[in-house]
Amino acid sequence: MQVVGKSSFPLLGGKGELTPTSSELMSAPEEEEDFDILNDETFGDGVDEHFDWEEEHERMAEELDSFSDSRQNGNKTKDSGFDTAEKSYRSQEEYLEQSISQLVVDDEEDLEDPAILNASRNRPIPQSHKARLEDLFGPSSPPAFLDTEHLVSPSSKDIWRYSRAEEALNKQRNNKQSNYKIPTIIERRNIIPQSPMIPPQAHTLEEIEKRMMSKPRVVTAEELERQMRGETTPSAKASGMMMQGQRYTTPVQIPPQPMVSPLSHASPYHRHIQPPHGFSPITQMYPDGRNSPLHQILASGRITPTGNMSPIPHRQSPVFGMTSNSPLGRSITPPHPLRMSPLSHSPLQNHIMTNINQHQSAMLANAMTQNRNFSNTGNVPQARGQGQYGSQNGPRGNHPYPDRYGNQSSPVRPYNKNHQRFQGPSYNRDYYYRPAHEQPRDGRSTDDFAGLMTQKEKDWIIKIQLMQLQTENPYIDDYYYTNFTINKKNKELRRQQEVNGVTTEEQQLLIPHLVKIEQKTYSPAQFEGSLGRLTTASVHNPRQIINITRRASIGGEEGQNVSKELRKIRQLLMDIEKGYNILLDIDDLEKQVLALTPESRKPLNEARKEKIVNLLEYFTHSDNPDNFLQIISVRKGRKLLSRVLPLLDTSQTEVLMSIILSHLPNLAKKDSEEGTGQLCESVTRAIATCNLNMLVKFAGQIQKEYHEEQSLKLVFQNKLGSTLLCCMLKQGEVIYQNTSPVDMDNQLQTSWCNFVEKFVESLASVSFESIATPICLQPNIAKHLDRFINKKLVAGVEEKLNLFTTAQS
Amino acid sequence: MSNYLPGTASLVEEIDKKLLVVLRDGRTLIGFLRSIDQFANLVLHRTIERIHVGKKYGDIDRGIFIVRGENVVLLGEVDLQNENNPSLEKVPIDDILEMQRAEQLQKQQEEDLKKKALKERGLHPTDHSVLDDYS
Numbered sequence: 027m028q029v030v031g032k033s034s035f036p037l038l039g040g041k042g043e044l045t046p047t048s049s050e051l052m053s054a055p056e057e058e059e060d061f062d063i064l065n066d067e068t069f070g071d072g073v074d075e076h077f078d079w080e081e082e083h084e085r086m087a088e089e090l091d092s093f094s095d096s097r098q099n100g101n102k103t104k105d106s107g108f109d110t111a112e113k114s115y116r117s118q119e120e121y122l123e124q125s126i127s128q129l130v131v132d133d134e135e136d137l138e139d140p141a142i143l144n145a146s147r148n149r150p151i152p153q154s155h156k157a158r159l160e161d162l163f164g165p166s167s168p169p170a171f172l173d174t175e176h177l178v179s180p181s182s183k184d185i186w187r188y189s190r191a192e193e194a195l196n197k198q199r200n201n202k203q204s205n206y207k208i209p210t211i212i213e214r215r216n217i218i219p220q221s222p223m224i225p226p227q228a229h230t231l232e233e234i235e236k237r238m239m240s241k242p243r244v245v246t247a248e249e250l251e252r253q254m255r256g257e258t259t260p261s262a263k264a265s266g267m268m269m270q271g272q273r274y275t276t277p278v279q280i281p282p283q284p285m286v287s288p289l290s291h292a293s294p295y296h297r298h299i300q301p302p303h304g305f306s307p308i309t310q311m312y313p314d315g316r317n318s319p320l321h322q323i324l325a326s327g328r329i330t331p332t333g334n335m336s337p338i339p340h341r342q343s344p345v346f347g348m349t350s351n352s353p354l355g356r357s358i359t360p361p362h363p364l365r366m367s368p369l370s371h372s373p374l375q376n377h378i379m380t381n382i383n384q385h386q387s388a389m390l391a392n393a394m395t396q397n398r399n400f401s402n403t404g405n406v407p408q409a410r411g412q413g414q415y416g417s418q419n420g421p422r423g424n425h426p427y428p429d430r431y432g433n434q435s436s437p438v439r440p441y442n443k444n445h446q447r448f449q450g451p452s453y454n455r456d457y458y459y460r461p462a463h464e465q466p467r468d469g470r471s472t473d474d475f476a477g478l479m480t481q482k483e484k485d486w487i488i489k490i491q492l493m494q495l496q497t498e499n500p501y502i503d504d505y506y507y508t509n510f511t512i513n514k515k516n517k518e519l520r521r522q523q524e525v526n527g528v529t530t531e532e533q534q535l536l537i538p539h540l541v542k543i544e545q546k547t548y549s550p551a552q553f554e555g556s557l558g559r560l561t562t563a564s565v566h567n568p569r570q571i572i573n574i575t576r577r578a579s580i581g582g583e584e585g586q587n588v589s590k591e592l593r594k595i596r597q598l599l600m601d602i603e604k605g606y607n608i609l610l611d612i613d614d615l616e617k618q619v620l621a622l623t624p625e626s627r628k629p630l631n632e633a634r635k636e637k638i639v640n641l642l643e644y645f646t647h648s649d650n651p652d653n654f655l656q657i658i659s660v661r662k663g664r665k666l667l668s669r670v671l672p673l674l675d676t677s678q679t680e681v682l683m684s685i686i687l688s689h690l691p692n693l694a695k696k697d698s699e700e701g702t703g704q705l706c707e708s709v710t711r712a713i714a715t716c717n718l719n720m721l722v723k724f725a726g727q728i729q730k731e732y733h734e735e736q737s738l739k740l741v742f743q744n745k746l747g748s749t750l751l752c753c754m755l756k757q758g759e760v761i762y763q764n765t766s767p768v769d770m771d772n773q774l775q776t777s778w779c780n781f782v783e784k785f786v787e788s789l790a791s792v793s794f795e796s797i798a799t800p801i802c803l804q805p806n807i808a809k810h811l812d813r814f815i816n817k818k819l820v821a822g823v824e825e826k827l828n829l830f831t832t833a834q835s
Numbered sequence: 836m837s838n839y840l841p842g843t844a845s846l847v848e849e850i851d852k853k854l855l856v857v858l859r860d861g862r863t864l865i866g867f868l869r870s871i872d873q874f875a876n877l878v879l880h881r882t883i884e885r886i887h888v889g890k891k892y893g894d895i896d897r898g899i900f901i902v903r904g905e906n907v908v909l910l911g912e913v914d915l916q917n918e919n920n921p922s923l924e925k926v927p928i929d930d931i932l933e934m935q936r937a938e939q940l941q942k943q944q945e946e947d948l949k950k951k952a953l954k955e956r957g958l959h960p961t962d963h964s965v966l967d968d969y970s
Contacts, residue, residue, distance in 0.1 A: 473851060475867070476851040477851070478869045478870055478878075478880075479850055479869065479870045479871070484847045487847055487873055488839060488845060488847055491843070491845055491873070504842075507842050511841075511842075
């Protein structure tokens with residue numbers, strides 16, 4: 027091909043003017059007139075005039091087609107029918123027409139978008155060179171791999187699924203991931219981990235499951251993005267590298283929608299199969315983000331089967347988009363969304379259905395519902411919003427307010443009961459608030475541009491956010507929130523227990539002991555035959571740029587200046603801190619223990635006991651009697667003491683209690699300071715576990731401490747003391763009630779009797795005003811006193827006794 | 836707090852609402868949030884930029900804004916019922932721009948004085964006008 031350039035630039039063959047300032051470069055050494063840039067040398071041999079690049083391309087496309095075909099031949103068993111159907115088309119044209127017609131069906135989804143309202147999708151693509159177009163743009167051509175239409179088309183079972191070509195790629199890749207154990211979470215009641223259960227659901231689900239079965243993949247946000255964009259997934263190598271450095275994350279799955287079953291209706295969009303029977307708990311698959319470990323455990327009754335987890339495909343969104351916006355109210359059935367996880371059904375689960383569970387399902391249901399609602403802010407003509415709940419609400423006028431509110435309540439109603447239990451007033455408030463903000467009251471009730479963001483997209487964002495919230499160790503990542511939710515849940519349970527009278531165990535968050543990936547020290551990957559070292563850092567294994575190690579601080583010498591006093595105090599504080607560390611370790615052990623089998627718990631339990639002993643020893647240093655006093659003088663020390671006390675067993679309790687009591691006067695002085703209140707509580711609880719022997723012992727000790735005054739007067743005057751005494755008496759009463767007089771040691775009885783007498787005497791002598799109220803009232807004291815003391819005496823102290831027994835206004 | 840993200844918040848709920856967005860450079864935008872992404876990039880529709888000077892404010896119509904997420908300081912819902920009766924006085928745009936310029940000038944002068952004073956006392960003045968995380 028010869029082209030004569032029309033430009034004025036001489037080098038391009040044009041005959042432009044040469045200005046005097048033109049550079050030397052412009053004139054080539056050779057005679058430039060003869061120098062034709064656009065010649066064969068530059069552009070190649072023009073000999074082959076018959077070369078038709080279009081033909082070549084056709085051929086190549088065919089080859090590619092056959093190539094991808096051959097790959098899929100091996101997938102016949104797992105084929106969903108899509109491929110085989112495709113191959114039956116005689117020509118690419120047919121196929122294109124088919125897919126176009128299918129596209130039309132899909133249209134409804136986007137009809138809400140006013141921007142494209144006028145655009146008609148029914149117009150066929152103008153095809154001048156039909157054959158070529160198919161090659162270039164048909165399903166088997168290379169660009170088709172990138173075609174999002176395949177994702178959107180209803181013939182692909184779900185939009186989050188890759189196109190079939192990508193599937194093939196993935197199958198290869200998935201083999202690499204078979205080593206990964208997916209972290210699973212167990213509910214407390216179901217202590218022994220069970221093997222995955224076969225869902226007793228309709229067989230359609232099983233079918234679907236089988237089809238969808240592939241090795242579980244951990245999804246990264248990047249992959250999600252790619253999915254969304256419809257790109258081909260990255261090379262196996264790259265993703266493999268990503269996986270390596272990746273920690274365990276429970277893959278987020280918006281509960282997979284069961285696929286179109288033969289049982290369900292004609293429309294491919296009615297994805298919900300059965301009415302919820304209590305929303306079987308979706309275990310890990312909830313996009314609950316941080317709550318997924320929490321709630322799943324609290325809710326579900328079994329481990330998620332590792333192998334059974336459906337691949338990432340999330341298929342529920344189209345349903346929502348569909349149902350909410352179908353103008354004709356096509357899907358009138360109330361949106362109860364997904365819930366039917368095929369995997370999570372088990373008899374155990376059904377039995378263990380808890381509020382949270384239902385709440386969870388309800389939550390997501392509402393999430394989706396709400397999403398839709400919110401996106402309909404005053405925008406969509408009311409018909410659409412109603413179409414969704416058509417059967418429930420009936421037509422309403424154009425008044426947005428009650429409509430929205432009405433809309434909210436109907437889907438909420440079935441779930442509300444469960445919902446509210448968990449979230450209570452704040453949740454209700456949320457609902458009430460929304461309507462006020464949603465609609466502009468100025469009469470402009472339609473917002474033409476609303477709904478620009480489809481439900482799919484919103485779900486996608488939410489999914490990403492939820493993934494970011496996922497954690498395998500909630501206690502580390504978000505301790506306070508975890509505790510908060512657990513406490514809330516337990517409170518609910520307790521409240522329920524009161525109402526129902528049924529005792530259910532308090533739930534605790536279980537975190538299974540995960541097999542941790544060894545953290546290899548980073549060594550940069552090296553490539554063969556590359557020039558220099560290529561960087562292979564990614565988000566998950568960032569490259570270490572600076573190696574900073576901390577040197578032990580060299581500030582030891584300056585300690586000389588610090589006085590001995592100060593050092594002692596610091597040492598004391600350090601010791602108390604160590605005590606707390608041990609407490610934390612004990613706590614951790616307790617948590618780990620929950621998730622294990624009884625056998626594997628043993629070592630942990632032993633470790634725990636050891637630590638407790640350590641703590642006890644710290645308090646009971648016999649070599650330094652002042653030690654205890656010192657500890658007590660620090661608030662943190664008192665708190666430590668009160669936290670240790672409940673952990674001890676009986677004999678240990680006895681020991682520690684004696685020590686406490688021996689220091690009672692000192693402790694009494696600290697009554698007003700912080701930490702003693704907690705001590706009172708722990709002490710109370712400790713006494714409640716005592717037997718008579720111990721009680722007597724304690725009594726003796728108290729008396730010993732105050733033996734100068736020969737009265738327990740002083741004891742009453744501080745909170746700790748009076749609490750102590752009251753508790754002791756209460757416990758005495760309990761013991762006396764429960765044991766027959768025969769069993770009790772006479773000696774003990776007499777000593778106890780003496781003590782009680784002393785008690786009454788002191789009470790009588792103490793002035794009414796100076797008595798400190800115990801932290802909790804013990805109404806049985808009076809009864810107990812009656813056993814030993816004659817009525818007259820008791821009557822004398824009745825008034826003061828009332829301080830201990832009845833609530834004072 | 837949304838139901839599907841307990842314990843956190845998401846911009847998804849703010850879609851199609853009228854929001855007031857404050858940017859890092861101090862601008863205030865008011866518009867309908869149409870779309871977001873995972874980085875909190877925002878698409879604002881029917882946006883107006885509101886300039887406040889003292890008790891007065893002026894609006895400039897801006898149309899559609901796409902804001903990069905990292906530049907957003909905060910955003911909040913506009914109370915549609917009360918938005919038309921603020922205690923502030925609306926003035927025409929040119930006036931407010933004038934006032935803004937005057938305010939800037941004044942601030943600059945104050946800054947210069949302060950800098951000078953600091954220098955005289957031997958202290959090194961730092962530039963606080965640029966709110967940068969890394970400096």
